[in-house]
């Protein structure tokens with residue numbers, strides 16, 4: 001008879017991060033332990049590239065959005081010179097945030113503590129009774145700070161609080177092509193993030209929001225049943241055939257650097273006619289299809305079928321799923337905020353964008369059919385992970401059948417845990433390596 005399992009508490013002094021991720025399994029401490037969480041903030045959220053926002057969120061001079069980089073508050077703001085900057089939201093005097101609103105337009109960022117004023121480029125312009133400081137005090141030296149690395153890929157602004165990172169384009173690698181699939185689904189190659197945001201907070205670890213093709217039939221059973229009942233019309237029509245079955249042509253992919261996706265391309269393309277039929281019923285839909293073909297030729301079939309949904313997660317804080325850009329903000333080892341920004345296309349009719357919004361709401365909105373299920377299951381996982389007699393979390397599904405392709409990416413069947421393994425490989429690199 002095998003020995004009964006015994007609970008052996010982890011001693012913080014002996015907690016060796018490098019042993020917490022092993023072949024096909026991870027230790028639950030990576031989801032529950034506060035010390036590990038603090039290290040994640042330092043090494044991942046304060047030490048590598050994070051997505052901040054999209055330039056279309058701040059179209060006019062003075063437009064701003066406040067965001068988080070781990071624990072550190074930042075402002076994305078378009079200056080009077082037209083440039084979009086990321087500034088640390090912290091007064092250079094005694095540290096108060098200088099921008100307390102989530103979004104707006106302003107000429108100045110004025111600190112409410114003692115009235116220091118910064119312009120929209122971050123320059124300090126006014127200090128009340130400035131003569132109280134000595135001669136070597138100059139306004140120029142006291143601009144708002146910026147993260148050392150800020151770069152943009154086709155309107156997507158990323159920043160890193162550490163300079164010790166590879167250039168953004170290298171960091172995105174193969175995953176940049178997936179971002180293109182979203183942007184190029186607009187006939188003019190431009191998206192607009194101006195439809196507001198859905199926010200949700202769940203009591204679970206930030207890494208639980210993954211790319212998981214295995215859960216759909218169980219967590220979303222009621223949605224699938226509804227889709228099947230409506231399979232001849234509307235959105236249900238585009239789900240006919242089961243894209244989340246291992247016999248389907250759907251795949252999981254590890255794209256490197258922790259970026260991973262559920263690749264539903266073949267399934268979606270097999271419904272191309274259904275998509276164009278649906279578009280024909282929308283004002284401007286036929287013109288959209290024509291414009292896409294005129295611009296992209298054969299590739300238009302792919303872009304129209306995917307409808308701007310590459311279904312990819314960019315480690316650690318960004319996902320492009322369905323009609324949305326999603327940001328994950330860790331609030332603690334057991335608390336996470338998820339921000340969901342619906343994406344609109346430039347160059348299409350307002351009716352077509354309206355349809356995209358309604359689709360987004362139906363699954364992801366506050367009364368949507370899908371998102372609340374995901375939040376609920378993450379909370380149940382977090383609860384379960386505190387039972388630690390046997391502390392290992394299995395992520396080995398499909399290890400025996402995954403393939404490394406010529407371009408270095410790893411491919412598995414749709415229910416395989418290829419994305420989880422890719423994400424944890426990057427997690428381990430960042431938590432134990434010297435970065436870069």
Ligand code: FES
Pocket residue numbers: 091092093094095096111112113114115116
């Ligand atoms: S803390 Fe901002 S003016 Fe004093």
Ligand SMILES: [Fe+2]
Pocket residue numbers: 215216219220370374
């Ligand atoms: Fe889900």
